[in-house]
C-alpha cells in the first residue's frame with residue numbers, strides 16, 4: 001500500500017488527535033478516504049448529517065472524541081443544530097467537508113451552496129478552515145484542536161484538488177441481502193389517560209444513577225420541576241435531535257440512557273429511529289410521549305392523531321424491542337424491562353412550569369462533571 005497518499009495523511013492527523021469515532025455520509029470525491037476511515041476508526045454511517053450532530057454531541061458528552069466527515073452540502077442540513085446545540089451549549093465538533101461547487105464542478109446543483117458556504121459560515125459565527133492543496137492538509141490538525149480546546153464546531157472545507165491523482169483503494173459495492181421482512185406487531189392505540197407530566201413523574205421516580213435526556217420545550221421544564229438532577233440533560237433547541245444525542249451517549253456510556261422524546265420531534269426527524277435501529281444499543285430507551293400534538297407550541301395536532309403509529313415506525317426502522325404504554329403501570333413495567341422504544345399514549349396537556357434557571361453551558365458542564373465523577 002502507498003503510505004504517502006493524502007488520505008493516509010488525514011488518518012494520521014485524526015489518530016494523532018485521539019479521534020475515536022467518525023460519523024460519515026458519502027461524497028464521491030472522498031470515497032477513498034471514507035474507505036480508509038472505516039478501516040481505522042469506529043464509523044457511524046449517517047442517513048442525514050443533522051443526526052450526526054446529535055450523535056456526536058452524545059459521544060462527546062459521554063467521553064468520546066468524534067469527527068464528522070461529509071459533503072459540504074450536508075452543512076446546510078445541520079445549520080440549526082450547529083447553532084442551537086453546539087454554539088449554544090459550547091460543544092466541539094470538527095467537521096471535514098468535501099467542498100463541492102467550487103473546483104471542476106460538473107453538477108450544477110452543487111454550485112449555489114458551495115460558493116456561498118464561506119459567507120454562510122462567517123455570518124453564522126462558525127469557525128472554518130479552507131484547504132486548497134495537499135500541503136495545507138496539515139491545517140486539519142489545528143482545526144481539530146481549536147474545536148476541542150474552544151468547545152465549538154470547526155468546519156474544514158477540503159477542495160477536491162487535494163485528492164486528484166491519489167491512488168487509494170475504493171470499496172467494492174455491497175449487494176442488498178436477500179431476506180423476507182414483515183412487521184409482526186399488532187398495535188392498538190386507546191383513549192389516553194396520562195398527561196406528559198404524569199408520565200415524566202413515573203420516569204423520574206424510577207431512574208437514579210442513569211441518564212435522562214429531556215426534549216426541548218415543556219418536557220424539559222416538566223422534568224426540571226419534577227426532579228432536577230445532575231444526570232439530567234435538558235435540550236433547549238435542535239428539535240428532532242434528542243434521541244440521536246441519547247444514542248451517542250449510549251455508545252460510550254455503561255449507564256442506561258433514557259430519552260424523553262415527543263411525537264412532533266420524531267416526525268420532524270424520523271431518521272433518528274433508523275440510527276437507533278441500526279446501531280442497536282441495549283442501554284438506550286427512547287420514551288416517545290405521544291400527545292398527538294406539538295404540545296410546547298400550543299398543542300397543534302400532529303400526524304399521530306389519526307395516521308402515524310410511532311411504535312410501527314420504530315419497528316419499521318429496525319428497532320426490535322418496542323411497546324405501548326397507556327397507564328402508569330404499563331410505563332413503569334416497560335422502563336424496568338429497559339425496552340428500547342416505549343410509545344406512551346398521552347393527553348395533550350402542559351403543566352405550568354417555570355423556566356429552567358440554568359444556562360445551556362451550565363447544563364452541559366454540570367452533566368459532564370456528574371458523568372466523570374460517578
Ligand SMILES: Cc1ncc(C[n+]2csc(CCOP(=O)(O)OP(=O)(O)O)c2C)c(N)n1
Pocket residue numbers: 080196215216217218219237238239261262263264265266289291293294295296297
Ligand atoms: C426547527 C424547529 N421548528 C419548530 C420549533 C418550535 N417548537 C419547539 S417545541 C415544538 C413542539 C415539539 O412537539 P413534540 O415533540 O410533540 O413535543 P411536546 O411539546 O408535545 O411534548 C415546536 C414545534 C423549533 N424549536 N425548532
